[in-house]
Amino acid sequence: MEHNILFDSEVETPEGAEAQIERAITAALDAEGVVVPCEINVLLTDDEGIHAVNMEMRGVDRPTDVLSFPMFELSPGEHPTMEDADPATELVPLGDMCISLERTRAQAQEFGHSPERELSYLTVHSVLHLLGYDHLDEGPMKAQMRAREDAIMAQLGIGR
Numbered sequence: 001m002e003h004n005i006l007f008d009s010e011v012e013t014p015e016g017a018e019a020q021i022e023r024a025i026t027a028a029l030d031a032e033g034v035v036v037p038c039e040i041n042v043l044l045t046d047d048e049g050i051h052a053v054n055m056e057m058r059g060v061d062r063p064t065d066v067l068s069f070p071m072f073e074l075s076p077g078e079h080p081t082m083e084d085a086d087p088a089t090e091l092v093p094l095g096d097m098c099i100s101l102e103r104t105r106a107q108a109q110e111f112g113h114s115p116e117r118e119l120s121y122l123t124v125h126s127v128l129h130l131l132g133y134d135h136l137d138e139g140p141m142k143a144q145m146r147a148r149e150d151a152i153m154a155q156l157g158i159g160r
Contacts, residue, residue: 001026001029001030001034001035001036001037002037003025003026003029003037003038003039003040003091004037004038004039004040004089004091005018005021005022005025005039005040005042006039006040006041006042007021007042007044008041008042008043008044009043009044009045010043010044010045010046010049011044011045011046011049011101011102013044013101014101014115016116017044017101017119020116020119020120020123021042021099021119021120021123023120023156024119024120024123024124024127024152024156025040025123025127027124027152027155027156028123028124028127028128028131028152029127029131031148031151031152031155032077032079032127032128032131032148033079034079034080034131035079036079036080036081036082036084036085036092037085037090037091037092038080038091038092038093038094039086039089039091039092039093039094040094040095040096040097040127040130041095041096041097042096042097042098042099043096043097043098043099044099044101045098045099045100045101046100046101046102047063047100047102047103048063049098049100050063050064050065050067050098050099050100050103051063051064053067053098054067057069063100063103064100064103065099065100065103065104065107065122066097066098066099066100066122066123066125066126067097067098067126068095068096068097068098068125068126068129068130069095069096069097069098070094070095070129070130070131070132071084071092071093071094071095071130072084072094072095072132073132074131074132075132076128076131076132076133076144076145076148077132078131078132079131080092080094094130094131095130097123097126097127097130099119099122099123099126101119104118104119104122105118116158117158120153120156120158121149121153121158124149124152124153124156125145125149128145128148128149133145133148
């Protein structure tokens with residue numbers, strides 16, 4: 001499936017990062033059984049940039065690692081269809097993600113794994129949000145999302 005992933009970067013992007021994000025997005029959409037071509041906007045920024053987006057869009061006055069802004073209200077396992085596609089592009093506008101590369105590096109160091117693993121994980125996490133997964137509770141919803149993240153990361157060949 002050919003998806004259109006549009007990048008915008010406010011910071012210097014490590015070599016290979018965009019390809020890595022594309023691979024993680026494609027793997028997550030495939031694993032979730034999305035069979036329509038999607039468009040996703042990805043903003044790569046730093047803690048200051050994501051803090052501003054978090055404040056503007058969610059009223060939360062702090063930086064975070066990744067933000068997801070789904071275009072549709074889906075439930076886990078529910079997928080967009082071609083009826084949702086933009087007639088001009090024949091792509092389904094799935095939504096936007098914003099990733100702090102600064103926070104990605106810090107969390108990789110904190111968790112003792114590579115920045116590449118952390119970037120892939122945050123990307124998969126964001127795609128699942130775009131597809132209706134959530135982790136607001138500490139119960140079944142979070143467990144379901146974590147299980148999908150682990151499965152997709154394993155498919156990517158990226159373990160803990």
